[in-house]
Amino acid sequence: MSVPVAGPVLVAGSGLLGTSVGLALRRAGVEVQLDDVDASVLAAAVARGAGLPRKESSPDPTLVVIAVPPGAAGQAMADACRFANATVTDVTSVKALPMEQARAAGADPQRLVGGHPLAGRELSGPGAARLDLFDDRVWVICPGDGADPARVDAVVDLVVTCGGVPLRMSPLEHDRAVALTSHAPQVMASLLAARLLDADPEAVAVSGQALKDMTRIAQSDPILWQAILRANAGSVAEVLTALADDLSEVIEDLRAGEAAGATAGALTRGVAGRQRVPGKHGSAADAYDVVAVVVADRPGQLASLFVAAGDLDVNLEDVRIDHVLGKPSGLIELSVRPDVSARLCDGLRQRGFDVRN
Missing domain, CATH: 1.10.3660.10 (6-phosphogluconate dehydrogenase C-terminal like domain)
Structure with a gap:
């Protein structure tokens, strides 16, 4: 059974993922220390509320999260082992090479547990961070050879505290x-x-x-x-x-x-x-009907469409928006279960919506 991660947690790197980790941990009341080689980036993460800058007088962290580019992650993980009792993990999207480099640089293999949250955005930097970025998202945990099971459990606790869903793989499999x-x-x-x-x-x-x-x-x-x-x-x-x-x-x-x-x-x-790509909640992908509706491109139109679907007791499985060329309107494609698509079409038409099915 996972428990909230014990702080303080040091997040080294204050970009999108590092700042999002800090925000998620602060949401859970965990003490977060932040560090970054770029003072302006660090200041932006602090301003977002992701934690406080680590100082020489700060207590040693119980866990260190390395949130730097893959090329720097190995050395950063090794450097983090200077905190004698800290579990060391990371959030880089590559596992085998950084962990190999960390061990070569002197990292304690017992305390080294790789990690990769399968969450992100096209944007970067602390300004793009979100406290809910990891909610219900798979977070792969890749223990290195010789990792202490208690250290693995600590990273599982980190993942769950941040809202993620832990999934264990080897670094090469990942x-x-x-x-x-x-x-x-x-x-x-x-x-x-x-x-x-x-x-x-x-x-x-x-x-x-x-x-x-x-x-x-x-x-x-x-x-x-x-x-x-x-x-x-x-x-x-x-x-x-x-x-x-x-x-x-x-x-x-x-x-x-x-x-x-x-x-x-x-x-x-x-x-x-x-069809092998997982659908909702990780289950097999479902086949949905698409109901196409044209709405004006102005405030409140999408909201009224969604409210109408709710009033008709229809769950929207997915939504796609395509703007109409040269017109202030958009084509909204609503993915719904086949057994409710006709009811949704009829109900929306009765409410004055421009249904194109």
Whole structure:
């Protein structure tokens, strides 16, 4: 049974994740010490209420959270072991290399427990931090070889205190998994978004929701992602090589004017693969009906739509918003269970909404 983490907790690094950890811990009443090499970043995190700056006179932390880029994480974890009784964890998105570097730099393997919250934003810095960033989000825990079970429990307590859901993996398992599910998608999104730089304005003007969905994460910090990809280069290269092989086969098909061979196979396998992505609460992905509604782009319109759905006793499983080109209105796509979609359409029309189904 997890218990609230015992403080004080030192968060080293006051960017998006570090500040969010501090905010989540302060929400639970945990004493938080903050540290950052950039005084202005540290001051911003303190101003957000994520904790107080660590001083020489501050008591030693019981737990240290390293929230720095992957390239600096190993040495930072080793440095944190100067606190003789502290458990040391991190929030970097790569595990094997930083932990190996930490051990090589003298970190105590018994106190070293890697961590990676699967939460983030396209924005960076303490100003983008949220105290609920980790709520109900998976937080992978990767104990190093020889980690003390009591230290692992302490990190579990940290995760639960921050609102996360702990999931245990080995560092190598973690890095192979995120290469496929996070790091390669970032590269693909960036490559696709970069093609827009040379596109005609007219072509960009007809961008659909598919392009927006696929390139959303291309807004992420390039410098941070260079560090992430460098730290997990081997695993990411394996995924991208396999994708390149698949893409080459599709290109050969299309240049031959065909779409029945490798292209058809890729599309079919893509449908099956997408269905493996977990749905609500980690369960198998559900099939939903989409109810499309056009609303005016002004305050209160979305709220009234959601209230109407609630009055009709319909739960909205997902919502997508697409702005109408050249008009002050938006197309709202409401994902609902198939057995309630007709009732929602009828009820919204009766309430004067412009339903496009």
